[in-house]
Every structure is written in C-alpha cells, then in structure tokens.
Amino acid sequence: MASSEPKFTPPLEYKILYSKRKTIELRFENANLLLIKAPKNTSPNRIADILLNKKDWIRKTQQKLSQRWPVPKMVTGEKILLLGEWRELEISPAGNKKISLSASGKIVISEDLAMQGAQALIPFYRQITRHWVHHFADLYSQKWQLTYKSIRVNGAKTRWGSCGARNTLNFSWRLAMTPLLSIEYVVAHELAHIKHHNHSPSFWQFLGQIMPHYKPGQAWLKENGNKLPQL
Numbered sequence: 001m002a003s004s005e006p007k008f009t010p011p012l013e014y015k016i017l018y019s020k021r022k023t024i025e026l027r028f029e030n031a032n033l034l035l036i037k038a039p040k041n042t043s044p045n046r047i048a049d050i051l052l053n054k055k056d057w058i059r060k061t062q063q064k065l066s067q068r069w070p071v072p073k074m075v076t077g078e079k080i081l082l083l084g085e086w087r088e089l090e091i092s093p094a095g096n097k098k099i100s101l102s103a104s105g106k107i108v109i110s111e112d113l114a115m116q117g118a119q120a121l122i123p124f125y126r127q128i129t130r131h132w133v134h135h136f137a138d139l140y141s142q143k144w145q146l147t148y149k150s151i152r153v154n155g156a157k158t159r160w161g162s163c164g165a166r167n168t169l170n171f172s173w174r175l176a177m178t179p180l181l182s183i184e185y186v187v188a189h190e191l192a193h194i195k196h197h198n199h200s201p202s203f204w205q206f207l208g209q210i211m212p213h214y215k216p217g218q219a220w221l222k223e224n225g226n227k228l229p230q231l
C-alpha cells in the first residue's frame with residue numbers, strides 16, 4: 001500500500017456475548033464491530049484488562065479490515081472489480097437471470113439476479129476465472145511439458161491456487177477480480193510446482209524461466225490481495 005493513501009480508522013463498537021465457553025475470544029465481525037465472546041460471569045474488569053492487553057492487535061486488525069474495498073451494492077453505476085479494473089454495473093430490466101459484459105465494457109446484470117445481492121457475481125467470477133486459468137494452463141503446460149491431472153475452481157479465501165501431490169490444480173474464483181498478469185502468475189506458479197513441489201530457490205528459478213515477467217502480477221496480489229471485497 002502506498003504510504004500516501006489516507007488512513008481512516010472508523011470508531012469501534014464492542015459487543016459482549018456471554019456463553020458457557022471457558023475462554024475469552026476476540027473476533028472482528030467487520031471493521032467497526034469487535035465481538036467479545038466470554039464465559040458467563042466474566043467481570044467487566046477482566047474484559048477491560050483483555051482489551052488493554054490486546055490493544056495493538058485490535059488496532060492493527062481494525063486498520064487492515066478498514067482497507068478492504070466494500071462489497072458492491074447491486075445498483076446501476078456501482079463499480080465492480082473485474083480483472084484488476086473497476087467496471088461500471090448496469091441493472092437491466094430483463095427477467096432472464098443473466099449477467100454479461102456489454103460492448104462498452106459494463107457489467108450488465110438482470111434485475112432478478114441483482115436482487116440476490118453481490119453474491120450474484122460469484123458464478124460470473126467463477127466463469128471468468130475458469131476461462132483464463134484454462135487458457136494459461138494450456139499455454140504453459142504445452143510449452144514446458146508440465147502435465148497436470150485436473151483443474152478446479154473453488155472459493156478459497158486465503159489461497160489463490162494450489163497444486164496437489166498428484167498434480168491436481170485448484171484456483172480461487174477470486175482471481176477474476178485480479179489483473180490477467182496476476183492470474184497468469186498464479187497459474188505459472190502452480191504449474192511450476194509440478195516440477196518442484198516446494199518453494200526452494202530452484203522453484204523460483206524455474207518459475208522465472210517459464211514466466212520471466214512474473215513479478216508485476218505477483219506484486220499486485222501482495223499489494224491488493226487482502227483488500228478484495230469479501231463476497
């Protein structure tokens with residue numbers, strides 16, 4: 001993240017949930033709400049102590065969460081992240097449960113589908129991810145004789161992709177929000193694991209050989225990966 005970016009930390013609300021549990025757990029529901037799960041009969045002083053002890057973690061976590069791009073509203077004019085660019089959303093009155101790209105690059109979604117909220121974007125993101133992942137996997141596996149068993153697109157939140165022991169490849173549909181160069185990087189990275197099932201220097205050297213321009217795609221994910229709207 002650029003240091004010139006404004007940092008705004010919203011006010012924090014607390015909610016204490018008492019239950020039969022034995023330990024106290026702190027969990028952010030969102031950037032503005034911290035849930036405190038506590039055993040019955042925990043004294044307010046004990047909770048205040050914990051909050052004081054954890055204040056650095058609370059501040060850091062809240063800052064991180066408030067940098068996330070918000071989940072888009074399904075209204076005309078809203079900006080939707082697609083392949084690393086913000087595209088305009090248009091709601092069409094058609095009742096055909098369809099979502100598509102217009103010639104001018106807008107994301108057009110039918111009214112009945114838009115009613116489902118931002119979740120309606122997931123099958124669309126999945127389809128785009130599947131298309132580009134197959135495109136790059138074909139390209140790299142043919143050129144470098146890296147044979148994979150299968151490709152699956154899943155909903156992983158913390159991993160862009162993975163390569164199983166038997167060369168089964170998995171990719172998150174969240175990749176559709178990232179630039180093509182980042183998708184290409186993730187695919188090349190997972191295919192490179194077919195030769196090196198680790199992150200040793202030889203792995204990175206091999207990746208640099210098959211995709212010499214991998215760094216910008218990797219850097220985008222490092223900088224923006226944890227800001228993607230959490231659909």
Ligand SMILES: [Zn+2]
Pocket residue numbers: 189193198199
């Ligand atoms: Zn890896």
